[in-house]
Amino acid sequence: SLRFVYVNGAALSNLGYSLAELQQMTPLDIKPAFTRPSFEELLLPLRDGTREVLVFETVHRRKDGTTYPVEVHLQRFQGEGQSSFLAFVNDITDRKRVQAQLLQSQKMEAIGELAGGVAHDFNNMLTGILGNVAIVKESMSPNDPLRENVDAIRTAAEEAANLTRGLLTFSRGAMIQPVALDTNASVERTLAVLTQSLPASVAIVNKLQPGIWNVFMDQSQMTQILLNLGVNARDSMVGRGTLTVGTRNTVVDAAYVQAHPFARTGEFVVLSVADTGPGIAPEVLQHIFEPFFTTKSVGNGTGLGLSIVYGAAHQAGGWVTVQSDPGEGALFEVYLPRLVGQLPPAVVATRAVARPCVGTVLVVEDEPVVSAVVQALLSRAGYDVLVAADGASALHALEAHGSDANLILLDMTMPGMTTEEILTEMRRLYPVLPVLLTSGYTSSDAVKHMLDNGIVQGFLAKPYETEVLFATVA
Known part of the structure; x- marks a missing residue:
């Protein structure tokens, strides 16, 4: 031998x-x-x-x-x-680690695309449900005993909409309004809220360093990141232990990126949340950011908390890492790019436009349930409504009735033609006719570009309440 x-x-x-x-x-x-x-x-x-x-x-x-x-x-x-x-x-330990990180990153991208598609479909369904609930409730007398049941349907639909918003955050399809944030001040405000949700048996240790750089992100997403990490830590410690929240400035170099291929070089603020819980098993660690993955018992959480953290960090241009060994607690670190130079303009979700309160609205929507309910709602409000199920039909309707139209309500995901192609032709026919975009899943950057350049005049995220539809169209 x-x-x-x-x-x-x-x-x-x-x-x-x-x-x-x-x-x-x-x-x-x-x-x-x-x-x-x-x-x-x-x-x-x-x-x-x-x-x-x-x-x-x-x-x-x-x-x-x-x-x-x-x-x-x-x-x-x-x-x-x-x-x-x-x-x-x-x-080849380092090579295997990098390969595993790349595979994990690719897997999360694929899951993100799937989650965004699911959220889009669900948001269309929820738009139909909420719209029809409004129509039914409007036709009921104030004393109708079924009003309570209708309200229950609306509440359930709103809770479902919260779930899809979580999916959209994970897939980076949520509409955001980023602003310049004083990182420490933002964290302090959220810590005050988080403290109220923690039992007295959980001690909070504040390790926010002075002189922390500003970041450019949506305030609500900063809040979601810290609250979800805090609640996750609370649950892992079973209501007893120490939660340490810290901030620091760091410069990510090429060596770090080589070891962490999902990262990029530059100046970053690191928000860290550490707990003294039992730690995370390796087989759990590789799935921890996936939507609906949870180790909790049925009914104790949606499994979206850490997915929201993952998506919010990436939508802000950063990333999140986790270190944990069984019995040693867990450390989550969220990297957020430093805001330098001129402040970028905020993404605007809707923009006020002078429109008549009555008139003709062209609804371009390929989902029958959404098209039908929007047509019914607008008609009941006194609008004349034209309906098109795809880009070609919308252009034909404009050619035939465009002079009567006061507004176009255009879904961003249409068969046959891209949004850009449809808008180009619409602008050729009627350069100043207001266009209001709507979608259950889209890119904030794409909407921002069209709003900033005057290509469209507003955006309405699905699912939307009837009141929001009327306020935006009016």
Whole structure:
């Protein structure tokens, strides 16, 4: 059987054995993934001369029992009357970690796209539900005993809308209004709220450093990040322990990015939240930011809290990391880019436009339930309504009745034509006709660009209440 003849110093250091110890061992003693038959089968192409070099990945076991991944380049050579093997072994721990982070990042991107699509579909359904609830309730007498049931439907739909808002935050499809934030002041305000939701048995340690840079993000998302991390820590500590909240400035360099491929270089503010809970198991850690993933019992949480943290951090141009070992608590760190230079303009969700309170509205919507309920609501309010189910139909309607139209209500996800193509043709036909965009899932940047450049005059996020629809259209 094969025996070690010579092992260099780097390998001895990594394995923890002396050369004398290894010379009494076989390669199988440090290769737990192989049996003798499987190892002999691996060596066969080298023994029979069909291969000159073998390259494979496996794990090596150290003297202390720990293992680490390696890439082995193995070749055979003839020396002093006997056949020997020469192995060049690379410790690929860092490579495997980076690969795992890339795969995790790609997985989260894919889940984000799926979550955004689900949120879009649900928001269309909820728009139909809320609109029809408003129509039914309007037709009921004040003393109708069924009004309570109708209100219950509306409440359930609003709770469902909160869930989809969480999905949109995770997938970075939520509409936001970023502003320049004094980071420490913003964290202090949220800590005051968080303190009220924590039992007296949870101690809060404030480690906000002075001189922390400003960041550019939506205030509500900063609040969501800290509240969700705080509540997650509270639950993990089962109501007893220490919650430490800190801030610091840091410069992310190329070395950090090489080890964390989801990151980018630059100046960042780091918001940290640490707890003294039981820690997070490795098999849980890799799923912790996925929507609806939770280790809590049924009915004790939606599983969206950490997903919202993940999405809000990324939508602000940053990221979130977590470090934890079983029994050692958990440390979450949220990296947010420093605000430097001229303050960027805020994203505006809706913009007031002078419109008549009556007139003709062209509703361009491909979802039948949404189209029908919006048409019914606007008609009952006194508007004349034209309906189109796709871009081509909308343009035909404009060509035939455009002179009568006072407003276009355009969904951003239409079959056949992109939003940009539809708007280009609409502007060619009627350059000054106001356009109000609506969507259940879209990019804040895309809406901001169209608002800032006067391409559209407003945006209405689905699902919307009837009152919001009327206020925006009026």
